[in-house]
Amino acid sequence: MPLPEMVQEVFAPGGLLARADAQFRPREGQTRMAAAVARTMEEGGLLVVEAGTGVGKTFSYLVPALLSGERVLLSTATKALQDQLFARDLPLLAGVLGVPVRAALLKGRASYLCLHRMVQARQDGAVTDRNVARVLAKVEAWSHSTRSGDLAELTGLDERSPVIPLVTSTRENCLGASCPRARECHVNIARREALAADIVVINHHLFFADMAVRESGVAELLPTVRVVVFDEAHQISETGVQFLGLQLSSGQLLDFARDLLAAGLHHARGLADWVALAGRVEQAVAELHAAGGSAQGKHGWSGAAPEGAQADAWDAALRRLGTACAQAQETLDQLSETAPDLERLYERSTELLARLGRFAGDCSQEAVRWIDLGGSTQVRLVESPLDIAHAMRTRLLTQPAQSTRDDEWPDPEGERGRAWIFTSATLGADEGLTWFVERCGLEGAEILRVDSPFDYATQAALYVPRHLPKPADPAHSAAIARLAGDAAARIGGRTLVLTTTLRALNTIGDLLHQRFGGGQDLAVLVQGEWPKRRLMERFREGSTHGGAGCILVASATFWEGFDVPGDALQLVIIDKLPFPPPGDPLVEARSQRIEEAGGSSFQQYSVPEAAVALKQGAGRLIRRESDRGVLVVGDTRLATMGYGKRLLRALPPMRRLETPEDFDAALDDLLAARSDPG
Incomplete structure (x- = not known):
């Protein structure tokens, strides 16, 4: 058949x-x-x-x-x-x-325990933090019973834990067939x-x-x-663009310096000044960060230096970093046969120098280049294809x-x-x-x-408040916080606020924390305050087991893949239309390509991007046939601008709420349905 x-x-x-x-x-x-x-x-x-x-x-x-x-x-x-x-x-x-x-x-690799690096972390004595040492001991105890070595088996291990890079390998530091634990390698x-x-x-x-x-x-x-x-x-x-380009980060360089010091002292103590070699790399990374400019965030890089950086200072910083890596490479070349760790470090130094050489040259015509500056010494150099x-x-x-x-x-x-x-x-x-x-x-x-089999006209409603400040108004986030707080208090939490920027996330989260204090009536959850998994579990739990109902304020990854069926989520509030961020080098390069071809980057790129993101955010609301809820888009442009009709067509066919009274009545209906499920 x-x-x-x-x-x-x-x-x-x-x-x-x-x-x-x-x-x-x-x-x-x-x-x-x-x-x-x-x-x-x-x-x-x-x-x-x-x-x-x-x-x-x-x-x-x-x-x-x-x-x-x-x-x-x-x-x-x-x-x-x-x-x-x-x-x-x-x-x-x-x-x-x-x-x-x-x-x-x-x-x-980052999902699997590396037995060799775990032993190194326990033996080298570099771990001085008691909490890190405690978690490391827990990982070691688990290592004797796990078959897969998948760190997901370790319940309670925070995905942000500093232990994870200590007990996992990367492509750069893996010893491959030379590893003494190769036969047992979980990867x-x-x-x-x-x-x-x-x-x-x-x-x-x-x-x-x-x-x-x-x-x-x-x-x-x-x-x-x-x-x-x-x-x-x-x-x-976006995943493909991330990996098919070229990247060099302070994390890679500082990991190299840390491993250089640890392996050098362990395998070849006294044969080189490992402290000085690692210190030069670390210092050069700090100088590169300083030469990149004073403003954090992404900065385009179309000429000899990134925007906001002085060309001479940037060139000098790249050269100093190259010299530091080359000095490490020369020393490792002489001692690489001493141990597999040193041999792999020599290969890593060669790869780092090759990447530095690429970034010292011109950007490919089919790509876009930028620098991403973070706090402390965090810096990332990126060259990426447009798609x-x-x-x-x-x-x-x-x-x-x-x-x-x-x-x-x-x-x-x-x-x-x-x-x-x-x-x-x-x-x-x-x-x-x-x-x-x-x-x-x-x-x-x-x-x-x-098409979805859900009856959106019955199950869901869409509300675009006309009384809110314009999205560019500094008072907009405060108005969203008031609306979310009032509505969540009315329905007992069950509210997800999706923001388009981290600034709005912090403002709305702070205002809701101030309003609801200790969380006895409503628990305010804000992305970044807890690990993502814990936030999701607490929100899904809602007011069951005697806890308070929840308001979750989130951005980025919570716009998709966050599944809350049932009445733990009945109100989704999107603060603004999710247009691509202006100033992002990749967004600017894509827009420029469209304009140079005679098109309209706003109509051909920005609006379709916003439509898809809006559709994803709205998709958090109704997850099964019995769900009921309200979607609020706190951006009047959806109702007043011509492109709003295109964006509305991307949303499920929900019934429309036109006035604040309609909105209040819809919330009351949700309450009534919960009290009388029959």
């Missing part, structure tokens, strides 16, 4: 999914997507699917993947989604379908398991890091699979599949190419999904849009 027909039977009334789960209800959109995915898997080619919230897109690609018998590579946006696919969705569906499958989970074990698996779950960062350096393990894996699925595909362009379209067309989509399996590949008739499937709830605001397709080089792909 053809794969599309097999898949449709699984999703049909009375099919395997319905028999396995009494709560399962066939959805026309889910079945249509699954059939399209199955057809692409069978025939090869490119498929781009925008599947609205609630379609069930995960099952729509997993069922065909499991029934196809193909080796499949699944890439998703975050490690949390990887874990969900691997630990929950794949085993569940494999059991329902009765398909034996060998699945593997593959993450980047190597994970890669071997991936090469032997039928379905491998990775993430976008790992995929594009591999495209850039051909080192992550995907390089060996990709040629052996015929089906590649990108879930949360809307993120692949991933060229790389996708020339380095990825044309790559042939060459399976190692005798019974599958190569295809004896040579007719089937690799199948590429890209899916997300948000891929654009027009029928052709041009926002996604063009920047990813996917022109000619089959396009499928599957």
Whole structure:
């Protein structure tokens, strides 16, 4: 039976999914997507699917993947989604379908314990902070029982913990085959398991890091699979741009200096002045930061020096940094045979010098260059392509599949190419999904849009307050804080405030903290005050277990991938229309390219970007058929400017609230529905 027909039977009334789960209800959109995915898997080619919230897109690609018998590579946006696919969705569906499958989970190096570096951290005595030492001891105790070495197993380990870089490796400091713990290496074990698996779950960062350096393990894996699925595909362009460019950061340089000092004193004490060598690198990094200018943030770099920097001072700082790295390299060259650690440090010094040399020269015509200055000595030099379209067309989509399996590949008739499937709830605001397709080089792909099954007109309402100050008015954030506080007090928390800037985040968060004090009535959660995982858990908990209801003020990563089904979230407030940030070098370069081609950067770039981001933020509100809620966009331009109609079309078809009285009545309806769920 053809794969599309097999898949449709699984999703049909009375099919395997319905028999396995009494709560399962066939959805026309889910079945249509699954059939399209199955057809692409069978025939090869490119498929781009925008599947609205609630379609069930995960099952729509997993069922065909499991029934196809193909080796499949699944890439998703975050490690949390990887874990969900691997630990929950794949085993569940494999059991329902009765398909034996060998699945593997593959993450980047920073997710796995490095046994060699853990021992070094414990032995070198460099850890003097008691809290760091305590966590390090906890990691060591866990290392004796873990099989995977995946740090996600360690509950309570903060993703910002300073212990993580001490017990994980990077491409720069990994010793490879020379490592004394190579046979036990968790990274190597994970890669071997991936090469032997039928379905491998990775993430976008790992995929594009591999495209850039051909080192992550995907390089060996990709040629052996015929089906590649990108879930949360809307993120692949920005992720790809991040990895396909060139970067040199103070973090890389200071890590090199720290490892240089530790390894030198451990393996070759007395044979070189390791303190002086490391100190010169650290001093040169500080001087480079100072030469970059006084203003923090991103600064364009189109000439000899970044904007805000004096060309002579910048050139001198680059030269001093090059000299410091070269002195370290010369010393390491003489002693590299002493120990694998010193040999790898010599290679790292060579790589750092090569990157410095690139940044001392001219920027590529097809790229944009900038500097990102942070606090203290934090500095990052970046050269980035404007998008991933060229790389996708020339380095990825044309790559042939060459399976190692005798019974599958190569295809004896040579007719089937690799199948590429890209899916997300948000891929654009027009029928052709041009926002996604063009920047990813996917022109000619089959396009499928599957609407959400939710009844948004009944479940949700949209309110654009006309009385708020204009977005540029300094009083705007305070007005948003008052509106959010009043509404949250009325409905018992259950409110998410999404901001477009960190300044607004801090202002609104501070004002809400002042208003609600100790949090006995309402708990105010602000991004950055706790780890992201803890913020999400506390917000989802809401007022259950006797706690206070929550207001969460967040930006950046909370605009997407934050899933709160049920009545723990019933009000989403977006402070301003999420236009691309002015002054961002990448945004300016993309806009300039459009203008030089005779187009309008605002209409062709800024508005589509805002539409997609607005759609993502609004998507936090309704996550299942029983959810009810209100979306507030605190930007009058949505209702008064001509482009507002384009942005409104990107939003789900919610009913409109026109007056403050309408808004208050909608909040009262939410309260009434909770008190009388029947």
